[in-house]
Amino acid sequence: MERRDFLRSGVAAGAVLVGGACARSGAVAGGPAAFTAPLAHAEPAHVAGLKQSVCKWCYPKQSVAELAAAARRIGLRSVELLGPEDWPVLKEHGLICALSSQPGPGGIPKGFNRVENHEWLIPAYRQRIREAAEAGVPNVICFSGNREGMDDQEGLQNCLRGVKQIVGDAERQGVMVVMELLNSRIDHHDYMCDHTAWGVELVKAVGSPHFKLLYDIYHMQIMEGDVIRTIRDNHEYIAHYHTGGVPGRHEIDASQELYWPAVMRAIAETGYDGYVAQEFVPTRDPLTSLAEAYRICTV
Numbered sequence: 593m594e595r596r597d598f599l600r601s602g603v604a605a606g607a608v609l610v611g612g613a614c615a616r617s618g619a620v621a622g623g624p625a626a627f628t629a630p631l632a633h634a635e636p637a638h639v640a641g642l643k644q645s646v647c648k649w650c651y652p653k654q655s656v657a658e659l660a661a662a663a664r665r666i667g668l669r670s671v672e673l674l675g676p677e678d679w680p681v682l683k684e685h686g687l688i689c690a691l692s693s694q695p696g697p698g699g700i701p702k703g704f705n706r707v708e709n710h711e712w713l714i715p716a717y718r719q720r721i722r723e724a725a726e727a728g729v730p731n732v733i734c735f736s737g738n739r740e741g742m743d744d745q746e747g748l749q750n751c752l753r754g755v756k757q758i759v760g761d762a763e764r765q766g767v768m769v770v771m772e773l774l775n776s777r778i779d780h781h782d783y784m785c786d787h788t789a790w791g792v793e794l795v796k797a798v799g800s801p802h803f804k805l806l807y808d809i810y811h812m813q814i815m816e817g818d819v820i821r822t823i824r825d826n827h828e829y830i831a832h833y834h835t836g837g838v839p840g841r842h843e844i845d846a847s848q849e850l851y852w853p854a855v856m857r858a859i860a861e862t863g864y865d866g867y868v869a870q871e872f873v874p875t876r877d878p879l880t881s882l883a884e885a886y887r888i889c890t891v
Contacts, residue, residue, distance in 0.1 A: 641860075641890070641891070642856060642859065642860055642864070642867075642868050642889060642890070642891060643669050643670070643690075643865075643866070643867045643868070644667070644668045644669060644670075644867065644868055644869070644870065644886055644889055644890075645668060645669065645670035645671065645672045645690040645691070645867045645868070645869035645870070646659070646663055646668055646670070646671055646672070646869060646870045646871075646882060647671075647672055647673045647834070647869050647870065647871040648671050648672065648673055648674055648678075649673055650870075650871060650872060650873050650874065651874075651878055653878075654878075656671065656674065656678045656681045656682070657681050657684075657685070659671055660681060660682050660684075660685035660687050661685055662879050662882070663685075663687060663882075664685050664686055664687060666879070666882060666883050666886050667886055667890075668687070668870075668882075668886060669687060669688065669690070669867070670682070670687055670688050670689060670690035670691075670867055670869070671687055671689065672689050672690045672691040672692075672867075672869055673691060673692075673693045673733070674689050674692070674693055675692065675693050675695075676692075676720075676723045676727065679727045679729065683727075688728060688729065688730075689727070689729045690729070690730060690731060690832070690866075690867040690869065691729075691730075691731045691732070691733055691770070691806070691832055691867070691869065692720060692723075692724050692729050692731065692732045692733065693733065694720075694732070694733050694734055694735065695716035695717060695719065695720040696712055696713060696716035696717075697712075698712075698713065698735075698737070699735075700735050700737075700738075700774070700780060700783065701735075701737060701738040701782075701783075702737050702738075703734065703735035703736045703737025703738075703751070703784075704734065704735070704736060704737060704750065704751040704754035704755055704771075705736045705737040705738075705739075705742060705746075705747035705748075705750045705751050705784050706737055706740075706742075706750060707750050707753065707754070709737065709754075710753070710754045710757070713754060714754065714757050714758055717732070717734065717758045717761075717769070718758060718761050720732055721758065721761045721762050721765050721767045721769070722761070722765060724765070724767045725765035725766060725767050729767070730767065730768055730866075731767070731768045731769075731770050731806075731831060731832055731866075731867075732762075732767055732768070732769050732770070733770055733771075733772055733806060734755075734769055734770065734771050734772075735771065735772060735774075735783075735785070736751055736771060736783065736784040736785035737783075737784060738780075738781075738782040738783055738784060739782050739783075739784050740782065742784070744784060744790060747784045748790065748793060748794055748797070751771075751785075751794055752794060752797045752798060755769070755771075755794075755798050755803055756798060759798055759800045759802055759803050762800070762802040762803065763800060763801075763802045766802075767802065768802050768803070768804060768831050768832075769802060769803050769804075770803075770804055770805060770806040770831050770832050771785055771791060771794065771795075771803075771804075771805055771806065772785065772805075772806040772808060772811075772834075773785055773786065773787070773788060773791050773805055773806065773807055773808055773811055773812055773815075774786060774808060774811045775810075775811040775812070775814040775815045776815070777814055777815065778814060779811070779841075780811075786811075786815055787815060787816065788805075788807070788812060788816060788822050788826055791805045791829070792805070792826055792829045795829045796829070804829055804830055804831035804832075805826075805829055805830050805831065805832075806830075806831070806832040806833070806834065807822075807823065807826075807830045807832070807833050807834075808833075808834040808836070808871070809833060809834060809835055809836065809850070809855060810834065810835065810836025810837070810838055810841055810871065810872070811834075811836075813838045813849070813850060814838060819850065819855060820854065820855060820858040823855075823858050823859060823862065824858060824861075824862065827859075827862035827864065830864075831866055832866055832867060832869070833859060833864075833866075833867070833868045833869065834868075834869050834871040835852070835868065835869070835870050835871055835872060835885065835889065836871050836872045836873075837850070837872055838850060841871075841872055841873055842872055842873055842874065842875045843872055843874065843875060843876070843881050843884070843885065844870075844872055844885050844888055844889075845884060845888070852888045852889060853888060853889075853891060856868070856888075856889045856890075856891040857891050860891050868889055870882060870885045870886070870889070872885065
């Protein structure tokens with residue numbers, strides 16, 4: 593299941609129950625070494641701790657309750673990209689939803705860059721912001737939408753016009769609205785908010801502490817690279833982070849091109865106190881991989 597399909601359909605996804613906290617890359621699922629062997633590629637740094645979350649869509653075979661129970665045992669604090677119907681389940685397991693899924697029928701391609709979408713986006717987001725505030729959900733995701741031939745500056749002005757109509761609600765309710773940076777080369781062809789500079793320009797134009805960016809490290813490594821420098825230079829405009837191995841969006845281990853402990857240290861050193869969410873699609877036993885990612889990102 594692709595993320596775009598999950599977000600469009602609202603289908604729930606999850607992960608298998610697990611007992612344990614850490615895993616070696618490639619450990620046999622269920623084997624005694626799976627949660628005891630040290631990680632060769634992930635020595636933790638001793639900086640301020642980062643709160644971790646996991647994106648539900650990456651675990652399509654399990655229920656929200658199963659993933660929540662497993663996440664709690666591993667040490668994560670959140671399961672995210674879920675709607676209000678699933679938030680009570682997380683609360684039962686002592687977790688929160690750090691990032692709400694987007695409301696309405698548009699999905700990723702139909703976002704704030706087209707004025708005709710504002711008619712349904714604005715009331716949908718006002719309602720979701722209220723729901724998030726009542727449930728203690730700190731962040732609500734939004735998208736620019738696809739270009740479809742539109743100039744980037746026109747799209748930015750349209751996004752500004754739309755976001756300005758909901759950001760007051762976010763300020764009053766104490767909720768953060770975050771627009772996700774996505775790659776337009778591989779996964780989300782034609783998506784407009786595909787470079788950090790464009791997103792930062794929009795955040796500055798909106799001018800509210802309750803509208804920032806979701807910096808997806810996987811997507812921005814594909815589009816820009818230079819991830820650590822970008823985080824250091826733009827951290828004040830970022831409110832949430834996602835992970836994912838490059839290439840392939842799989843495990844964040846030694847099989848791909850980023851060294852994640854260094855990336856996590858860079859985030860922690862900015863004083864960031866929000867959530868880093870695991871958003872990779874496991875190719876091995878899902879919870880072995882999730883536990884490994886948790887260890888890698890524990891700095």
